[in-house]
Amino acid sequence: MMTVKQTVHFGAGNIGRGFIGALFSQSDYHVTFVDIADEIINKLNEEKSYQVKLATEQKETVTIENVSGLNNIKQENEVVEAIQNATYLTTAIGPNILPRIAPLIARGISERAAASQENLYIIACENQIGATDILKKHIFEHLDEETKKKIEGTVYFFNSAVDRIVPIQDRDSLDVLVEPYFEWVVETKEEIPAVEGMTIVDDLAPFIERKLFTVNTGHAVIAYFGYLEGKETIDQTLADEKVANQVRETLKETGAYLVQEYGLNEEEHLQYINKNIERFKNAYLNDGVTRVGRAPIRKLGPEDRLIRPATQAKKAGLSYTNLAKAIAAALLFDHPEDEEAMKIQEMIKEHGPAYVLKTVSELEEDDQLTREVVRQYEELKK
Numbered sequence: 001m002m003t004v005k006q007t008v009h010f011g012a013g014n015i016g017r018g019f020i021g022a023l024f025s026q027s028d029y030h031v032t033f034v035d036i037a038d039e040i041i042n043k044l045n046e047e048k049s050y051q052v053k054l055a056t057e058q059k060e061t062v063t064i065e066n067v068s069g070l071n072n073i074k075q076e077n078e079v080v081e082a083i084q085n086a087t088y089l090t091t092a093i094g095p096n097i098l099p100r101i102a103p104l105i106a107r108g109i110s111e112r113a114a115a116s117q118e119n120l121y122i123i124a125c126e127n128q129i130g131a132t133d134i135l136k137k138h139i140f141e142h143l144d145e146e147t148k149k150k151i152e153g154t155v156y157f158f159n160s161a162v163d164r165i166v167p168i169q170d171r172d173s174l175d176v177l178v179e180p181y182f183e184w185v186v187e188t189k190e191e192i193p194a195v196e197g198m199t200i201v202d203d204l205a206p207f208i209e210r211k212l213f214t215v216n217t218g219h220a221v222i223a224y225f226g227y228l229e230g231k232e233t234i235d236q237t238l239a240d241e242k243v244a245n246q247v248r249e250t251l252k253e254t255g256a257y258l259v260q261e262y263g264l265n266e267e268e269h270l271q272y273i274n275k276n277i278e279r280f281k282n283a284y285l286n287d288g289v290t291r292v293g294r295a296p297i298r299k300l301g302p303e304d305r306l307i308r309p310a311t312q313a314k315k316a317g318l319s320y321t322n323l324a325k326a327i328a329a330a331l332l333f334d335h336p337e338d339e340e341a342m343k344i345q346e347m348i349k350e351h352g353p354a355y356v357l358k359t360v361s362e363l364e365e366d367d368q369l370t371r372e373v374v375r376q377y378e379e380l381k382k
């Protein structure tokens, strides 16, 4: 009897079902999704399949089969067992959640190490530089020394970059609407089992910085300016020539840094920028500015899509005024349903914008970038 290849994926949300889980299923893996959302887990176990629909005029659809679900709070033992049988373990759960799932993954790894010498490949698929390294650090805090030794050469951790726009979905269905474009880049020099749609590279740094500081910076700029203009969706916002121009100018700044840092070809990078601006125009996605602007504390972090390209551009003597303006717009994102946005607004109210830049973005008060952001913040507020 043929044994079915197994993979465990934490986070049965938009990227989980609409991208990473779908690729594994299409590569003949059985995908065990792990999530805290009972309604998703129950549906996965009842329906055993769902549809991935492309956000195009034709709405091409693929059926994703060979899927099941486990709740990581209520079914710890079952998750540990699934990890024992898996070749891959992936996550798309949000960078802030990684420390919370690490203890259970550590238990799975420990029990697996006691019973098997088979390889396990762990990949965090999050919008964060070095997300798998961060997950590894949290997992290792829960492993004893003997297990850490035992898993050397059998449990591998690879960083990755994930790129596919997947908007918020209808919660009553497992089906997922996704853009046609996708890119999943994984950093490894190992020979690993094939997964359809996975691109392997030796060095992820240029790929993840190019992606985060083009796709995600551009998207964030549209989201924050769109929100300020009272727009609902990304494509509506981009139709406003003023915002479209702001996006292009900001991506010229991140582009100048990327070209200098990684020796990218300027013309090719310009094409990459233009290609991504076209992706943002997809009206079939109906992608809300509040989703793309979500979690501004994370997005204003020192290593994230707005602050890092600005600090790097400043260090390299390049222009960063448009990035500063985007950061100022992020500080004005006061969406009441976004917990992080509300926290930022409270901090601004009590201590002012420079305090947020210091505590959230690790920028000193007398930093030129801080001064420029605060100046633009006051301008935008008028």
Ligand SMILES: NC(=O)C1=CN([C@@H]2O[C@H](COP(=O)(O)OP(=O)(O)OC[C@H]3O[C@@H](n4cnc5c(N)ncnc54)[C@H](O)[C@@H]3O)[C@@H](O)[C@H]2O)C=CC1
Binding pocket: 010, 011, 012, 013, 014, 015, 016, 034, 035, 036, 037, 040, 072, 092, 093, 094, 095, 097, 100, 101, 125, 126, 127, 162, 163, 164, 165, 166, 167
């Ligand atoms: N949606 C998108 O277009 C893209 C998202 N990403 C990244 O992918 C990751 C996931 O994003 P989405 O799929 O959009 O989010 P999502 O909110 O649709 O999915 C996250 C899933 O994680 C589950 N979850 C939350 N806390 C949990 C916990 N403690 N234990 C188990 N499950 C838990 C949620 O119930 C949800 O189903 C994020 O890091 C995001 O930055 C990357 C590229 C594109």
Ligand SMILES: O=P(O)(O)OC[C@H]1O[C@](O)(CO)[C@@H](O)[C@@H]1O
Binding pocket: 127, 162, 163, 164, 165, 166, 215, 216, 219, 220, 291, 292, 293, 294
């Ligand atoms: O906002 P987050 O959680 O970083 O992730 C979603 C982002 O990733 C993207 O899919 C880009 O890959 C955009 O849709 C969005 O800006």
